Amino acid sequence: xxxxxxxxxxPAILWGALSAPRRALLSRLAAxxxxxGGEALLVGGPVRxxxxxxxxxxxxxxxxxxxxxxxxxxxxxxxxxxVTKTTDFGTATVRARDDDTxxxxxxxxxxxxxxxxxxxTVAFPASIDADLHRRDVTINAMALPxxxxxxxxxxxxxxxxxxxxxxxxxxxxxxxxxxxxxxxxRVARYAARFGFTVEPHTAALMxxxxxxxxxxxxxxxxxxxxxxxAIREPDPVACFTAFDAFGLLRATSEALIWDDWVTARLxxxxxxxWAACALFVCRQDDAAVERLLKDIPVGAMHVRIRGLVRVxxxxxxxxxxxxxxxxxxxxxxxxEHEALAVLYGxxxxxxxxxxxxxxxxxxxxxxxxxRSFGTFLKELGVPPGPVYRDILxxxxxxxxDGDVETRDEAETFVRSALxxxxxxx
Numbered sequence: 001x002x003x004x005x006x007x008x009x010x011p012a013i014l015w016g017a018l019s020a021p022r023r024a025l026l027s028r029l030a031a032x033x034x035x036x037g038g039e040a041l042l043v044g045g046p047v048r049x050x051x052x053x054x055x056x057x058x059x060x061x062x063x064x065x066x067x068x069x070x071x072x073x074x075x076x077x078x079x080x081x082x083v084t085k086t087t088d089f090g091t092a093t094v095r096a097r098d099d100d101t102x103x104x105x106x107x108x109x110x111x112x113x114x115x116x117x118x119x120x121t122v123a124f125p126a127s128i129d130a131d132l133h134r135r136d137v138t139i140n141a142m143a144l145p146x147x148x149x150x151x152x153x154x155x156x157x158x159x160x161x162x163x164x165x166x167x168x169x170x171x172x173x174x175x176x177x178x179x180x181x182x183x184x185x186r187v188a189r190y191a192a193r194f195g196f197t198v199e200p201h202t203a204a205l206m207x208x209x210x211x212x213x214x215x216x217x218x219x220x221x222x223x224x225x226x227x228x229x230a231i232r233e234p235d236p237v238a239c240f241t242a243f244d245a246f247g248l249l250r251a252t253s254e255a256l257i258w259d260d261w262v263t264a265r266l267x268x269x270x271x272x273x274w275a276a277c278a279l280f281v282c283r284q285d286d287a288a289v290e291r292l293l294k295d296i297p298v299g300a301m302h303v304r305i306r307g308l309v310r311v312x313x314x315x316x317x318x319x320x321x322x323x324x325x326x327x328x329x330x331x332x333x334x335x336e337h338e339a340l341a342v343l344y345g346x347x348x349x350x351x352x353x354x355x356x357x358x359x360x361x362x363x364x365x366x367x368x369x370x371r372s373f374g375t376f377l378k379e380l381g382v383p384p385g386p387v388y389r390d391i392l393x394x395x396x397x398x399x400x401d402g403d404v405e406t407r408d409e410a411e412t413f414v415r416s417a418l419x420x421x422x423x424x425x
Contacts, residue, residue, distance in 0.1 A: 009051055009161070011151035014144065017055040023150075025079065025096060029062060029103070030146040032075040038066025040105075041128060041143040047154070048139045051164055052194070059102040063131055063143065068092050068105035090124040110134055113179040117217025120180070129157055136183045137190065137202075138163045138170045167196040177209035181218050184209060185226035188242040193233055203246075210247040223252050224273075224296045232271040237263055253295035255281050255288045268341035274301035275338045278308035282342060307334050311342055311352075318348035324355045325397035331355050355400070362399045369407055373414055380418065391417045 015023065026042070033040035042050075044061045064071045072083045072092035081103075085093040090107030108131040109124035128143060135141040138160040145152030154161070163170050169191050171177070177184050184206055191198050198206070215223065233239040240258060243249050249256035262279050269275035277296060281288045289309055293302050311318070314330050321327045331339055336356040343349040366372070373392055382388070394417055398404040404413050 009154050011144070011153055014050055015150040017050070018057070019055075021099065022057060022101075025101065025103075026060075026146050027148045028079045029071070029075050031148045032078060033064050033066065033071045033146075034148070035074055036064075036066045036070050038064050038071070039128075040064050040071065040146045041155070042146055042151075043132070043143045044135065044140045047142045047144050048160070048164065050144070051142070051154070051161070059104065062103060062105045062146070063108050063128060064105060065108050065125065065128060067125070068107040072103075072105050089122045115217075116178045116214065117181055128155065132157055133172060135172060136176060136180075136186060138172060139190075141172060163199075167194070169196050169198045169202060171202045171205065174205060177205055177214055181209065181214040182222055182226055184214065184246065184248055185230065185243065188246055188248060189230060189233060189239050192235060192238040192242040206246050210251050213251075215248070215251045220295060220297050224298065227252065227276075227296065228273045231266075231273045231276050236270045236276075237266055240266060253292050255284065255292035255295065257284075265341050265344055268344060269338055272338065274298055274304050275308060275335075275341065277301075278305045278312075278338070279342060281305075282309045282312035304334070304338075308338055308342055311339050315343060315346050315348035318343070318351050319346070321351055324351075324358055324400040327351065327355055328397060328400060332359065358400050358402075362396060365399065365405075369410075373410065376411065376414060377418070380415075382418065387418075387421055391421065 018026075026040075030040045041063050042060065043063045046057050046060055050057065062068075068090055069086045069092045072086070072094050075081060076083045076094060080097045081094050082097065083092055084095050085091075090109060092105045094103045094105065095101070096103070107124040108126045108128050109122050110126045110130050111120035111122055111134045113120050132141045132143060132155065138158045140160070141156075141158045142160040143155040145155070158172055159170075169187055171183070171187070173179075187198060187202065187206065190196060230236060230239040230243065240249065241263070243252075244258040249258050257280065261283070265279050266276060269279060277292055277298065281292050289306070293305070298305065311330060311334055318327050318330060331352060336359075339352055340349065340356070343352050373395060374388055377388055377391065391414060395404065395410060395413055398413055399410075404410050
């Protein structure tokens with residue numbers, strides 16, 4: 001069933017456009033809210049997407065006019081669902097067991113920000129009108145009342161329907177980016193995802209917030225999270241291009257220099273943020289790498305970033321390697337997908353492709369040989385120690401170079417290498 005244009009939404013058509021399981025889920029949720037003396041409303045992104053013609057709603061955002069935690073518990077008792085989280089802010093998360101749908105429930109609330117960039121102070125319960133007015137942009141400030149039998153008329157106190165029809169992103173308040181600077185990323189992400197235009201006043205507010213250092217008021221972890229969301233967008237290039245247009249990349253880290261080289265390779269590494277980080281800094285100096293790792297906390301992924309940067313730095317050696325074994329220390333611990341992306345268009349790409357093709361063959365050989373050669377060394381009476389690493393590494397190099405193919409050849413190689421090791425002691 002087709003969804004009507006957003007300027008004339010018919011609740012019955014919107015309801016009928018959903019799948020039967022989704023309608024059943026929402027009906028039970030509405031009944032649970034009614035049993036608790038309140039109302040349930042679909043809000044935010046799901047309403048925006050449904051009015052925009054997307055009927056395959058995945059995760060759901062629901063506001064209740066009574067305590068959402070009690071509604072969640074009652075819903076879980078009557079549906080095949082489990083409450084996975086509740087908070088002191090009147091929120092709860094429920095996950096449906098049948099299809100793993102996540103439902104985020106929140107008690108209608110108001111928010112105030114004690115200082116720029118701080119997490120908000122929440123007050124609840126509040127009216128649904130007040131709840132919608134606290135949101136970020138007009139197209140996210142709409143709601144669909146849910147009853148056990150369908151949707152009620154859309155609530156649109158801020159003109160979101162008109163902006164959705166016009167393809168416009170418009171903030172609700174002039175202080176929105178000062179209060180929560182992560183909204184800067186969010187607005188740019190929406191504009192890229194939907195192909196919408198950021199209306200002039202909102203765009204001016206964004207540029208002013210960036211120039212005033214708004215992003216300095218939020219933690220590095222929150223910035224990293226926004227970049228992680230961006231790299232997972234359907235079109236990450238469009239998203240990062242929008243970030244760059246509003247100055248968000250350089251305001252996040254001076255090392256995030258967006259140019260045609262990165263643009264061409266970003267789709268090859270998405271959705272892995274660590275690999276995208278390596279793309280940004282691999283052509284810069286070591287100081288840029290350290291700056292990026294300070295600005296964007298990536299945890300243990302820093303090892304992979306440094307490894308991928310090394311691939312680029314040593315591309316000359318990769319390009320002229322006389323034997324594949326000589327580039328094993330550079331490439332073996334780096335994923336093929338990421339290494340080939342950073343070397344895309346470079347002369348080193350050809351040798352890197354050959355290395356990974358041969359490495360896959362070697363790994364297949366090792367997997368299908370039965371007992372390992374570590375076991376073989378143990379059977380030969382070799383005590384544990386560095387000799388295992390040295391001989392097995394030399395065997396892998398011989399296989400990479402095509403000097404060893406069969407199991408018999410491998411056993412002969414290991415015996416010879418072991419004899420040489422023992423004679424050198």
